[in-house]
Amino acid sequence: MLGILNGRVYDPLNEVRGDIRDIWIKDGQIAPPEEVSREEAEIIDATGLVVMPGGVDIHSHVVGAKVNSGRKFRPEDHRDHVRARTSFTRSGSGYTVPTTHLTGYLYAEMGYTTVMEAATAPLVARHTHEELEDTPILDIGAFITMGNNHFIMQSIRDGEREKARDYVGWLLGATKGYAIKIVNPGGVENWKWGQNVSELDDEVIGFGVTPRQIVTTLAWINDELGLPHVPHIHGLNLGQSGNARTTIETIEALEGRRAHLCHLQFLSYAGDRGKRPRSGAAEVARAVNEHPNVTADVGQIVFGEATTMTSDGPLQYRLRQLTGHKWLNDDVEGETGGGVVPVLYKRKNLFNAVQWITGMELFLLIDDPWRVFLTTDHPNAGPFFRYPHVISLLMDRDARAEAFERLPSRARKDVLLAELDREYTLYEIAIITRAGTARALGLKNKGHLGAGADADVTIYADLDNKEEMFAHPRYVLKNGEIVVRDGRLIQERPGRTLHVAPGYDPAIEADLRTHFEACYTISFDNYPVASEYLAQGEEIPCGCV
């Protein structure tokens, strides 16, 4: 038992706005005060400190095949960024692509306790789960890429969306995944022909379906299965000038169905295709504001080293051609693809400056903090441990103006950001970093401090220097255990794997056997990830259909 007394509590899901409150914890959960024996409880005196639920990251690439390829082919990323083992922690290395144990420590030390792995190809989901067993402290769920899946596209083509629905239900259970991920729908399949898609009504080669059909079908399936999260969409034309238009068209194509648009910054550029980009944040933010069915995370650029890694095969190839950097590509049979390319975001680079501006504008122009979330699409736009830096910019217009002034003058001309003086409050920061993300993910026991919630709590010193405040919390509790004290990790605990097991018509399995024999190199029986990989699993219930 544990009590956190006299802290200034920010708990937006329970509408607690910086009031002085006591938080009581019993059996790893937040408990009503009357159920706790105060004499026996360990007490944290939080007088003068800020108390929030543990951070919940809605989109980050931390484990699995693609991340590990990124680690493997970037020894130059690790050499100067190491951590030595201690009596209770493992050693590690890596800056933009840290090793599994180090990833757990770095997130926990920043006050984050739940993270969503943003893209796992179904065929290699077992790899993701193996790495999760070696990623301590954090509760993690994995999004499963489905936007270029042959069985789904065949079902759409044949007018059998119920088949696709049952398949998705089976697939999420078979991969022990958490949500439907859509990456460049149809474009990754076309990349296997050396091509791409650029419009919602382009054709996917060999299937005669369109990106629009893939998105709307998966959005329908998501509702039918009652999944806790919504379809998590990385749209068309990522990184291209003028992609704000296809992003807005994608929002409209949903026709009111719920969806999450990830790393929206990369998909919000105005200007003509192939020409100099401008921020299209104003138009995209307007569309988000007008469509309460969508949420978004920003994918804010932070200047410095990054490693781009997406399931968007043609995008990664384009980045290779643009940067001349080493390039990793991985096409996955019948399901998806992907790639990895290192990048360096430079303040003096015009395009990178526009990207920075676009992200900032999205944060400031999307009105409802419950629908816009803090991410750097780690490690695509920068490493996750730079979140405190982004928070400091959001909370302080002067700091923002100062950073803006350091951009090249060409990037600063006629830019809306210069006029935006909105400053995020601590309450709003608590929304965009935990309460809002937990709600969007459908994690009812995360992101708040009401009775019954998982006792994941972060306690910050109340500093004017917000970057320092959020970089080094005084205490971090995971399931009621103190894991960070005075900014230092004091114990390592296993994290949990969050997964769903939607219902589906088992008749689909006969079709899948045929499909596997025709297309795969692994048998249907050896494909599903069994429970032996989920020693610490937690099934998140699906709603009723």
Add this chain to the structure above:
Amino acid sequence: MSARTSARVIEHVVCSFCGCLCDDIIVEVDEGEITRVRKACASGRGLFTRYDPTPRQPTVDGQEVDWKEAIAEAARILDEANSPLIYGLSSTATEAQRKAVALADKLGAMIDTTSSICHGPTDLAMQAVGEPTCTLGEVRNRADLLVFWGCNPAVSHIRHFARYSVMPKGTLTPNGRRDRTVVVVDVRPTSSTQAADLFLQVQPGADFEVLSALRALLREKEIEAETMGGVPTAHLQEMAERMRTCRFGVAFMGMGLTQSRGRDLNVSELFTLVAELNQYTRFCVIPMRGHGNVAGADQVLTWQSGYPFAVSFARGYPRYGPGEFSTVDVLARAEADAALILASDPVAHFPRVAAQQLERIPTIVLDPNRNLTTQVARVVFPTACYGVDAAGTAYRMDGVPIRLRPVLPTVRPTDAEILDQIIETVQQC
């Protein structure tokens, strides 16, 4: 359960012998013995039939001891060592590989895998220039041009042609073999060249030159020489054209590139050629990883340390040093004063100077079978064989992880269990 169990047929068994990890093996078991193995190649059949799962006691200096005593002796050896080495990993499951890296971390040891004498140069090339790759199902379904460079799958990966590359019918290759062109590049004719439509014979040591010539021809540079590395330039011109105009090409490469003059530079040149081909068409490369789970060893070492092989934890954090921390070099320089060998037989494969060093220093071996290394080892743990009498995970050559399911009951302790007990017993460095 009665002692007598009825005969049963187990389907979809995974063979963990080589990097193909064929998962369609049918094993028949009667009264606790494997009576028949179907669909497997000769090597794979041997994995199941030559292994004797009868429990054996561990030995210290050739004398049988109980498990506790052997663990204590292994821990004592590792604790007393200043510079212990852990080597092997490629023929065990990732569950054990994860423990091996954890042990190395705790001891401040060096850890290295069989990659360092095999596809280590492939890893270096990937780190230099990247790697455009795909899974084997993409080869089955799409590839209309296959190039086997410096590898001999007909001998080393016996079912590769039939299951994954040359023969299988796929969605865009409905006629199987007839829908594909197969090219073999090697320094001499091999069993694999018999399956090829085209054989390019390269002078030994001239792979880099030939690859560079192909890159130049692809860029429409003129080559005046009549031959390059022993291959007529006209043939190379034709080859470049074939590669440029195929629908989906895949290059498979092996130790003919990694262990001949040029090593990682040869591989970098091939990977770069493949990357450049994507300006014209789609082209991928897949290294022909040898041992059943050597790809998994790369993966595990990478997610735990950041590096795929040749890692030292001596300073408390991982450092990468091919040539410095790679096992043959470490042993040849007598820099290790104790060794733990996991699922590998280095005495049979290493240069003599390195193998002899393993006899001089106290060596601990975990292996299901007796081999040359167990003969010189101080401590030997006869462990279960993953995929035969123990469950675990292995990674195919294309990175696809597959569950190894046992066909016999697990009676012997597994590598992971023994390593766990050693970890519990040794002192923190």
